[in-house]
Amino acid sequence: MTDLTQVFMDLVRYETRLYNAAGERLRAEHGLTMGQFEFLRIIDSRDGCRVNDLAEEAAITVGATSKAVDRLEAAGWVVRRPNPSNRRSSLLELTPEGGRLLAAATPTFEDGLRHWLAEPLTADSLEQLASTLNLLRKTMEDASAGTPAG
Template structure:
């Protein structure tokens, strides 16, 4: 019988170590953290991203996300513009410097993913993992489980 506690431990420890090793490379080569890279990647993927959208996507409290976006804005990588549909929120966009940083950091991020995620698995193993993680993520999202408040 599968030891679910061990599966949980392996999943969490792997995610933590992967996040850290990617962060070490991004920091050394581009001066950014893994979370900053992820924020830039997500903001750069849409024209109408809001802080609330980012918080929902990464399942982190809005206040923490807002502070992270403030730091990206202070660094000159992200700008905010008024949201014409809701004056209480802003729309986020990458600046030229932010787009350039994202473009420069993406090969580093992807190389780390190949080294620590794709290479240890066979093609079918990676496909199964991707499908399984998609099912698990959808299950908790559909149940609105693990969503931070505040």
């Protein structure tokens, strides 16, 4: 029988090491943290992205997300624009500098993923892993399990 505690520990430890390894390269080569990269990527991929959208996608609180966006804005990578459909919120956009940084950092990030995620596995194993993780994540999201409070 599979030891579920060990599966959990392996999954968490692997995710932590992968996140840290990717973050170390991004910081060394682009002066960017993993969290900053993730936010720039999400903002770039969503038209009309709001702080709430970022928080939901990253599974962190709106307060923490807003503070992170403040730092991205102070760095000159993101700008807040008035939301024409809701004056209480703003829409986030990458600045030209933020777009250039994301474009430069993305190949570095993807190279790290190839090295630590794709190369150790066969193509079939990677496809199975991707499918399994997607199913597990969707199951928790559908149950609203593990969502941040606040």
